[in-house]
Amino acid sequence: MRYQLYYWGEIQGRGEFIRLALEDAGADYKDVVRSAGSDVMDAYFKKRNGPFACPFLKAGRLLIGQTANILHYLGPRLGLAPKDEARRLWLHQLQLTIADWLVEVHDTHHPIGSGFYYEQQKKEARRRSKDFLKNRLPMYLDYFERVDLGKFSYVNLSLFQMIEGLEYAFPRAMKRHRRRKLLENRYRVRIRLEKYLTSERRIAFNQLGIFRRYPELDA
């Protein structure tokens, strides 16, 4: 199967969680927007039964939206999730918890709304970040340090991405929150994906993405 991924071409963002799974599996896929431009997504957004937002994936006749839903579909097909229902539900539950965590990371720099620039909500971003780093971040880290991830799956890849992103955005805060298993997972994935991570296909973290480095928001 040849997959077609649709997501913004300038950022890692939510699309990166899909890219990591496709790359790790050595899947045959096209990152459509990166070669054709983001306008190609418009036709899908206008479709009656199109997705509400990107990323979305074309897989044969299927058009699948929502990051966690795409990974739920791809998991067993890419050898990145077992096939039995109970394990799939568990991995999906973890992935949806990662999705909640990611929204909270985004909202550290955009607490008032995506329609405003960071500069228009800087004061609010400071308050939200402080609360996030103090109260929410340790809860998520402790949770994912504790749970049993089972056999290597797309959840390992997504947790790698969360830790990479958080280290980029909040290097000082993350120094205070080292979690052994999460760091081990990070290095394990770095080795598995070295070829991809050092290629041009891996977009660098930047100030347009979900993980942004604003030193004034860090601990």
Place this chain on the structure above:
Amino acid sequence: MRYQLYYWGEIQGRGEFIRLALEDAGADYKDVVRSAGSDVMDAYFKKRNGPFACPFLKAGRLLIGQTANILHYLGPRLGLAPKDEARRLWLHQLQLTIADWLVEVHDTHHPIGSGFYYEQQKKEARRRSKDFLKNRLPMYLDYFERVDLGKFSYVNLSLFQMIEGLEYAFPRAMKRHRRRKLLENRYRVRIRLEKYLTSERRIAFNQLGIFRRYPELDA
């Protein structure tokens, strides 16, 4: 199968999306916290492979967390989703979009963080609500007015809940945003669920829930 639902007993919140599905199907379930108190959830939160947050559902030996994941599991079992994968993925995609929408509704009154009282973020809540009502709400309403929901499913129940909640929280704004199909769906579900909705099992909307009526945040 006897299901056991775990969710806060004083609010509709995320648990209500599950309750509506169980009630509509006439399923055999226990809303555990409402009779036993919220402390019964603690043991599950402490479990190594417990859920990160509620709601969660016990179904035989399965323990399932994340609202959309629970509905994905329950759907075909309750006759509220077809069994074929493509349709299930589509419904789940819609449900995850509803979940995103719900977070945005919550954040209208808590843009800085759940750890602060509303009164501590009232000014920020005003800004965020204004942006939500102007830019985000119409996008979501238009999207769900347009898409094909197919045969009656748990998504119809969740959309009913969104419209009920939004009418409670933002009565003035919602007058400007009437969507025919969404209103038809609302009345259709009201009739189906009349017995539940007029029972004591349906908790009333209140100022502890996700949908809150703060007139100063309305249009």
